Amino acid sequence: MYTEAVMDHFRNPRNVGSMENADGVGQVGNPKCGDIMKIYLKINDETIEDVKFETFGCGSAIASSSMATELIKGKSINEAVELTNKAVVEALGGLPPVKVHCSVLAEQAVKSALFDYAQKTGKVIKGLENYEPIDDDDIHCH
Amino acid sequence: MSKKFYLDNAATTRVKKEVIDEMLKYFDEKYGNPSSQLYELGRRSKEAIDNARKIVADFINADEKEIYFTAGGSESDNWALKGVAFANFNKGKNHIITTKIEHHAVLHTCEYLEKFGVKTTYLDVDKYGMIDLEQLKEAITPETMLISIMFANNEIGTIQPIEQIGEIAKEHGVLLHVDAVQAMGAVKIDVKKQHIDLLSMSAHKLGGPKGIGGMFIRKGVKIDNLIHGGGQERGKRAGTEGVQNIVGFAKAVELASKDFDAHVKKLTSLRNKFIEGIKNNIPDVILNGHPTMRLPNNVNFSYKYVEGESILLLLDMDGISASSGSACTSGSLDPSHVLLATGLDHGTAHGSIRFTIGEETTEEDISFVVQTMKGIVERLRMMSPIKNDEDLYKK
Incomplete structure (x- = not known):
């Protein structure tokens, strides 16, 4: 059902945990749908120095979060904001069609954390000018 | 193997x-x-x-x-x-x-x-x-x-x-x-x-x-x-x-x-040990179904703050086969209609696992599975952003 890469990131998730004094925190999803992702960013000089994640969800949700953190770690915030769900899926060697929403959630979690950072610091991140945090009440599962 | x-x-x-x-x-x-x-x-x-x-x-x-x-x-x-x-x-x-x-x-x-x-x-x-x-x-x-x-x-x-x-x-x-x-x-x-x-x-x-x-x-x-x-x-x-x-x-x-009566008696006893084992070793669990008017082989719990498919994948790594009421395992959008009908919220229903024992199940198997479950649930809870009921039930 899952690729080797998905199973690897599920079994040995990278960057798992929470972070004190994070510069940006983003949480997306809700328990109703069965997946929640929370991403913590440590940003220094516009670079993502450290990233952590916490996820409630299925194997592909955990693997997608883990992969997303790997893809943005050490990158500039401008590079990180360009992370797409497609990149996450490709890096994982593919996801079953019903699980693609997990990668979408991972992309949204990263954007949400970057937006939080932008809000806190008053910085403008290219690509997030019109970002609107998703209202949980509007979420329809997948 | x-x-x-x-x-x-x-x-x-x-x-x-x-x-x-x-x-x-x-x-x-x-x-x-x-x-x-x-x-x-x-x-x-x-x-x-x-x-x-x-x-x-x-x-x-x-x-x-x-x-x-x-x-x-x-x-x-x-x-x-x-x-x-x-x-x-x-x-x-x-x-x-x-x-x-x-x-x-x-x-x-x-x-x-x-x-x-x-x-x-x-x-x-x-x-x-x-x-x-x-x-x-x-x-x-x-x-x-x-x-x-x-x-x-x-x-x-x-x-x-x-x-x-x-x-x-x-x-x-x-x-x-x-x-x-x-x-x-x-x-x-x-x-x-x-x-x-x-x-x-x-x-x-x-x-x-x-x-x-x-x-x-x-x-x-x-x-x-x-x-x-x-x-x-x-x-x-x-x-x-x-x-x-x-x-x-x-x-x-x-x-x-x-061997109907002996079989039912044996399974019921094992089932009760299994249920007690889970209850005594893992916090924040809910037994689904009736405590006594239940099938002699059925052990169904919801493990709060974690999701069922992840549990199943980790169980499989230890050679344990079970099933879940989570939507993620069924291909549908909602968790089990049965669990929702009993009044469970969606989040808790997503974290349900059903074990159904059989003729070949032993007491040692059950002890092993309970300990394995304890480890799996602890591990997934560490990773989960939901830490308590407040996180779980908030809109």
Whole structure:
């Protein structure tokens, strides 16, 4: 059902945990749908120095979060904001069609954390000018 | 290869050795068509079916003329509902009463029949998965043609008070259909005492082969055919009989009836140890289903703040097979309709795992699985952004 890469990131998730004094925190999803992702960013000089994640969800949700953190770690915030769900899926060697929403959630979690950072610091991140945090009440599962 | 722990016996069971041995003869040795009565080979097959029918009938205290073989539980459920509905069309009766926790073979058939004007009442269940007999009585109208209620639930194991339901149905002159697929071999079924008019059965939940089941139809019940064609099964169910499957089904039933009480007692004791083990070792769990009126093999818990598919994947790494009520494992958007009907919130329902023990399960297996579960749940909770009920229930 899952690729080797998905199973690897599920079994040995990278960057798992929470972070004190994070510069940006983003949480997306809700328990109703069965997946929640929370991403913590440590940003220094516009670079993502450290990233952590916490996820409630299925194997592909955990693997997608883990992969997303790997893809943005050490990158500039401008590079990180360009992370797409497609990149996450490709890096994982593919996801079953019903699980693609997990990668979408991972992309949204990263954007949400970057937006939080932008809000806190008053910085403008290219690509997030019109970002609107998703209202949980509007979420329809997948 | 490391040890495997198969704890999904409600999904299906290993076919028993004695069953396989019995079945094999009907592939290359006694392969005659039971309809071919003019020669020996055909007659032997017919005899085998007659014998099987007697065994299945005795098991549920029915007459052998009231047993019909089908391709399984789903066909039997479809037949009961569609057959009764079609037999009642244009006769002023168009109402079916069922429950919110039935198998999809019943629920989706009801939805289908609604397109033809059938009206369905879906009875609620309480937090243990029990129906309310008063609500059942109140739901009956002069238009009611059928009550369809499962004997025992496949997910949470709750056993309904079928005898009392049967009395209510009889009193009101309404037919009672019971899906006994999970109850077979675990609960005493007596169609006379329990006033059952139609009963769905399946072989593969009690050590028989897949693709074969049966239906009890009480003599005199008006029901249309589902499968039209030849005159097999006394003109009620067409298609050349799967003789090897039928004898396999009967053998499984025979074995189940032989050590019924001892088997149920052993499983119940193991189940209770399993339930206690989970409760005592893992915090923040909810037992799904009834504490005592439950199938002797069923252990279903919700593990708060974690999701079921992740648990299953980690269990599989330790060779443990189970199933989950999480949406992620079903391909649908919502978690189990059964768990939601018992009042669980979506988040908690996503974290439910069903273990169903079997004949081969040992006490050591259970200790191992409990400890493994403890580790898995701790690990996933560490990773989860949901740490408490406040996180879980907030909008």
